[in-house]
Amino acid sequence: MGWEITIGEDVWEADVRDLGDGRYAVSLNGTEIEVDASFPESGVLHLMRDGEAFELDVQPTEAGQAVTLYGTVYEAGVLDERTKALGGFGGAAGGDEVVSTSMPGKVVAVLVAEGDAVELGQGIVVVEAMKMENELRAAADGVVKTVHVAAGEAVTGGAPLVTIAAPEEA
Amino acid sequence: MTPPFRKVLIANRGEIAVRVIRACRELGIIPIAVFSEADRDALHVRQAFEAYCIGPAPSAESYLRMDRILEVAREAGAEAIHPGYGFLAENAVFAGKVVEAGMAWIGAPPAAMQVMGDKVSARQAMLAAGVPVVPGTTEPLSDDDEAVRVAAEIGYPVMIKASAGGGGKGMRRVESPDQLASALRGARSEAGSAFGDDRIYVEKCIDRPRHVEVQIFSDGHGHHLHLFERDCSVQRRHQKLVEETPCPVLTPETRAAMTQVATRAAAAVDYRGAGTVEFLLAPDGNFYFLEMNTRLQVEHPITELVTGVDLVHAQIAVAAGEPAPFTQDELSQNGHAIEVRICAEDPANNFVPCPGRIDSVRLPGGPWVRVDGAMFGGYEVPIFYDPMLAKLVVWGRDRPAAIQRMKRALSELVVSGIRTNIPFFIQVMRHGPFVEGDYDTGYIERHLGKDLRLDDGSKAEIAAVAAALAAFRSEQARARRVEPAGGPGAGSSWTMAGRLKRLGRS
Numbered sequence: 001m002g003w004e005i006t007i008g009e010d011v012w013e014a015d016v017r018d019l020g021d022g023r024y025a026v027s028l029n030g031t032e033i034e035v036d037a038s039f040p041e042s043g044v045l046h047l048m049r050d051g052e053a054f055e056l057d058v059q060p061t062e063a064g065q066a067v068t069l070y071g072t073v074y075e076a077g078v079l080d081e082r083t084k085a086l087g088g089f090g091g092a093a094g095g096d097e098v099v100s101t102s103m104p105g106k107v108v109a110v111l112v113a114e115g116d117a118v119e120l121g122q123g124i125v126v127v128e129a130m131k132m133e134n135e136l137r138a139a140a141d142g143v144v145k146t147v148h149v150a151a152g153e154a155v156t157g158g159a160p161l162v163t164i165a166a167p168e169e170a
Numbered sequence: 171m172t173p174p175f176r177k178v179l180i181a182n183r184g185e186i187a188v189r190v191i192r193a194c195r196e197l198g199i200i201p202i203a204v205f206s207e208a209d210r211d212a213l214h215v216r217q218a219f220e221a222y223c224i225g226p227a228p229s230a231e232s233y234l235r236m237d238r239i240l241e242v243a244r245e246a247g248a249e250a251i252h253p254g255y256g257f258l259a260e261n262a263v264f265a266g267k268v269v270e271a272g273m274a275w276i277g278a279p280p281a282a283m284q285v286m287g288d289k290v291s292a293r294q295a296m297l298a299a300g301v302p303v304v305p306g307t308t309e310p311l312s313d314d315d316e317a318v319r320v321a322a323e324i325g326y327p328v329m330i331k332a333s334a335g336g337g338g339k340g341m342r343r344v345e346s347p348d349q350l351a352s353a354l355r356g357a358r359s360e361a362g363s364a365f366g367d368d369r370i371y372v373e374k375c376i377d378r379p380r381h382v383e384v385q386i387f388s389d390g391h392g393h394h395l396h397l398f399e400r401d402c403s404v405q406r407r408h409q410k411l412v413e414e415t416p417c418p419v420l421t422p423e424t425r426a427a428m429t430q431v432a433t434r435a436a437a438a439v440d441y442r443g444a445g446t447v448e449f450l451l452a453p454d455g456n457f458y459f460l461e462m463n464t465r466l467q468v469e470h471p472i473t474e475l476v477t478g479v480d481l482v483h484a485q486i487a488v489a490a491g492e493p494a495p496f497t498q499d500e501l502s503q504n505g506h507a508i509e510v511r512i513c514a515e516d517p518a519n520n521f522v523p524c525p526g527r528i529d530s531v532r533l534p535g536g537p538w539v540r541v542d543g544a545m546f547g548g549y550e551v552p553i554f555y556d557p558m559l560a561k562l563v564v565w566g567r568d569r570p571a572a573i574q575r576m577k578r579a580l581s582e583l584v585v586s587g588i589r590t591n592i593p594f595f596i597q598v599m600r601h602g603p604f605v606e607g608d609y610d611t612g613y614i615e616r617h618l619g620k621d622l623r624l625d626d627g628s629k630a631e632i633a634a635v636a637a638a639l640a641a642f643r644s645e646q647a648r649a650r651r652v653e654p655a656g657g658p659g660a661g662s663s664w665t666m667a668g669r670l671k672r673l674g675r676s
Contacts (some may be wrong), residue, residue, distance in 0.1 A: 003641050007630045014634065016642035024642070026635045037639050038269040045585060045636050056636045057586035060530050065640045067489050067633040070581055071592030074630060076637035080645070103525050103553045130557055157553075 005064070006077035073104055096145060098163040099136050105129030107153045107161070116144045118164060125149070125161045142166050173198040173275065174490030175249040180204070180214070181239050182254030184645040185544045185560055186466070187214035190252045193482035202246050204239055206232035208552040213544040220246055227554045228328045233257045240271055250274035250489055252482075256556070259465040260287060276489040278464035282439040296459045299438035301431050304450065304458040306373030311578055317372055318347065324374045330354060332660040333362035333369040343375055376458065378610040379450040381405065382417050383463075384432035386472045387484060389494035390442040396429040397473050397481075398503045404598065406521065406614045411591075412598060413469040414508045417451070417478055418569060418607030424455050435462060443488055444470070444481050453610075460497055468561070471542055472507035488626060506572040507565045510595045512585070514541070514557040517594035518624050525551040528559075529587030534579040539563040541583075551588060559585065562595075569607070573599055 002015040005028075015023040019034070026033045036048040048052045057068040064078030108126040112118060123135040124144075142164040149161050179202040180190045187203060191214060203218030208227035215221045222242045232238070234257060243251055244474065251268050253259040253276070268569035269275055270278035277283075286292045293303055303451035305324040310333045311317050321328045330353050331381025332340030340361030342353040354370070364370035385397040401417035402410045420428070433449040439462075446467045448460040471482050484495050497517035515521045545551075551559065564579055566572030577599045580592055597605050601622050603613070614622075 002425070005634045005637050005641075007637075009633070010630055012634050012638075014638040014641075016638050018642075024639060026638050028631065028634055028638070033635055034245055035639075045639065045641075047632065047636065049632075049635075054636075057530070057584055058636055058640045059586055060640070060644070065637040066586075067201060067636045067640075068584060068586050069629050069633055069636075071583070071590070071596055072624070072629065073589050074633035074637075076633060078637055078641045100219060101522075103523065130523045130525070130553055130555070132523060135520050136522065137520060142307050148213070 002081055004077075004079040006079075007074050029086045043124075044115075097139055097142060097164040098160045099124045099138070099164065100158055100160050101129065101136060101155060103125045103129045105134075105155060107149050107151050107155060108133055109151050110147055110149065110162070110163065111135075112144045112147070114144050114147055117167070120142060120144055124164075127155065127161070135156070136161065138164055140164075140166070171198070171408075174486055174492065175199050177202055177220075177246065177248045178250045178252055178256065178276070178486070179239070179243045179246065179248035180218070180252050181233070181258055182252075182256070182543075183209055183212060183214055183233060184555065185542050186256075186468075187256035188217055188440045188544050189542050190254060190482055191217050193480065193486065194273050197483060198481075199294050199486070202243070202248055203240055204233075206554070208554055211549070213546060213549075220674045222246065227552065229257065229381045229554065236261075236267060240267060243268075243273060244271060248273060249602045250276050250486070252276040252485070253465070255468060260463070262287065274489045274674060276485050277443055278445060279440060279442050279459055282441050282445075283464045285439050286464050289461075293459075293463060295438055296435060299434055299439075300456065301435050304373050304376065305370045310369035311354075314351065318586065320372050321347065323349060327375040327377070329373045329375045330357040330370055331369060331373060332357065332365060332367070333371055334361065334365035334367040340370060376450050376452050378612060379403075379452055380417070380419070380610050381410075381448065381460070382420065382428070382457065383446050383448040383467075385428050385467070385470070385481075386432050386436045386441065386445050386447060387481070387494060388436050388441040388445070389488045390491070391493045391496075393494050394433040394441065395496070395498050395501070396433050397477050397479060397501060399425060399428065400469055400472055401468075402469060403609055403611050404604070404613055405611055406618075408516060410469065410511065411614070412508065412510050412595070412604075413472055414506065414569075414572070415472045416503055416506065421455065422450070424451075424457065428457055431457075431459075435459065444485050462575065463579050468511070468558075471561060471563040472539060473510045475507035475538075475540070475563060476503045476505055477501055478504070489545050503567055505567050506569045507563060508572045508576050509563040510563050510576065510580070510598075511558050511591075512560045512562055512583070512595075514551045514559055514588050515591055516589040518589075521591065523553075523557040523588040525553045525557065526588045527551075528585055529588075530584070532582070532584040534562070535583035536578070536582075538575060539579045540564070545585065559590065570605075573605060597622055597624060 005012045005014045012028040015027045023036050038046045040046050044047045045056045059066045063075045068083045105127045109130050110125050111123045118138045119141050122138045125136045144164040146163040176287050177200040180187045183310050191201040200238040201218045203214050203221040205215045206225045206227050258264040262283040265275045265280040285295050298412040307394045325535050330342040340357045342357045344350050344353045356367045357370050380403040382399050382401050384399050388394045399417050400413050402413045404412035435447050444466050446463040451457045487495050515523045528549045533541050540563040545559040564575040566575050
């Protein structure tokens with residue numbers, strides 16, 4: 001049993017062996033890291049690696065696990081070998097990126113048009129919610145496949161605003 | 171000690187409502203909360219002794235409904251209303267209605283709010299009181315000749331601004347007289363199309379200013395006191411993010427002058443209660459009146475930590491007609507305090523608000539750490555209000571100690587389930603220019619994404635290890651459900667499963 005773990009642009013082939021007594025060997029791209037792991041309270045994972053200690057919050061998400069360390073949230077995509085063989089989850093690496101907003105709001109401006117090439121970090125849509133205008137940006141390079149909304153439109157949380165295809169697909 | 175009031179209604183929500191409820195309970199006052207339908211489970215409702223729903227989630231239908239709030243206050247027998255900040259806090263009409271209804275208003279006098287609530291009247295009142303304001307025209311310019319004359323008088327560079335202004339539209343910076351004509355033309359047309367009003371005025375351009383404000387406190391018995399300054403220059407889009415006191419660059423002479431001017435401003439409008447006079451501090455040490463906030467400020471805790479004064483206690487006392495519970499001579503600035511505003515927003519994605527359900531919260535502890543917040547595990551951050559979840563405030567013997575303590579407290583604070591700006595603040599506390607005190611209101615814009623970056627990814631590998639262990643855990647849990655004891659794959663996985671049981675979700 002193994003997994004493919006994606007955080008941002010990093011991808012690891014991961015495997016875990018239980019060494020007993022609270023110790024585990026975690027292999028990441030062939031390098032084995034030995035840790036002492038415990039779950040002292042709900043949602044908390046405490047790790048020790050060569051005496052260096054880390055306390056992380058681990059919460060399951062649709063695509064894997066959200067891991068919080070020192071205030072930073074790492075959205076880890078986790079694919080097991082079976083799922084990977086079937087082509088992975090819809091929104092996972094290599095597929096389309098759907099730009100959406102987590103909350104209901106109003107579209108102030110759409111900054112791209114279908115067919116536009118966009119870069120990582122480029123502004124895609126401006127949405128007003130919680131009394132603030134927010135620019136939603138591209139999470140990766142790509143080409144705008146579909147623009148689902150127009151300026152002035154009210155949108156619900158999670159609704160797709162713009163779909164961006166990975167460059168090689170377009 | 172007899173409490174000054176038997177019951178106080180808090181016309182607010184979130185952390186400030188909790189802050190005021192705490193003060194009421196300490197004073198033996200019965201706190202009454204009001205809440206919108208979205209806030210049934212909010213902390214201020216849970217901590218109050220009485221609570222009443224005042225309407226649907228949108229503020230205009232609940233927290234801004236003067237009639238509903240007054241009705242609840244009367245029926246519940248409140249003797250006073252504390253408005254917190256925001257919502258109705260600086261609404262002179264509401265303050266007037268509260269007093270008319272025979273209750274005490276724990277806020278500024280309506281007349282002072284009116285004068286200070288309008289840019290033009292505030293500026294005129296301050297000029298009359300001898301408070302320095304940014305040199306320029308108060309009235310819109312009549313023609314280009316006047317602009318040429320005024321600009322020459324106040325000296326270049328100057329700023330052309332739209333009278334109807336806001337959001338930088340219709341704004342032009344002019345370096346020299348030869349650029350003036352085209353800047354006036356551009357600003358007028360931009361203002362006209364943006365606001366339907368092409369009136370403009372001219373102001374001296376203050377380069378790289380700091381935002382330094384003075385906490386004042388007046389008791390209605392002729393005492394206009396100050397509780398020193400706060401530096402709130404670390405801002406993003408005019409939203410304050412980090413505040414500290416003392417201001418790291420203020421000289422004793424400038425501090426003396428600024429605090430004296432601030433109390434003069436308070437006296438000029440017959441102020442009563444807690445208020446804040448905001449100034450722009452120029453690099454040359456000159457300072458200019460910006461505006462007066464006629465309410466308790468979000469960042470008041472840092473002032474409380476260095477002075478030892480509880481400002482909400484003091485507000486309640488003077489609203490009951492008592493003199494200020496301290497004299498100017500009794501006040502001093504002891505040590506250093508810093509506050510950061512923890513918000514439900516994603517610093518890695520242009521600070522977009524991230525409401526949602528908080529899975530769990532772990533608050534920092536230890537010496538000289540204060541959290542004024544309204545969040546808890548299971549709390550659903552509503553989309554209708556400000557995304558601020560809590561203020562993390564620390565005190566230290568001196569500035570370096572306070573910065574170290576803030577870093578430590580930030581690393582203990584965990585808010586899981588939603589994204590917050592905690593990692594951003596950790597970076598600010600480590601950032602050279604901030605640590606040196608070398609910043610102004612352009613700090614975030616100048617450094618963010620350049621030498622001030624979020625996590626460099628060095629911890630991504632540990633996060634991957636955690637994700638792998640979590641995946642392993644759920645796999646084991648599934649195997650255990652499918653193949654009871656003795657089946658293949660059981661064996662050594664029981665150790666892990668045993669540990670995982672404590673998670674309560676396997």
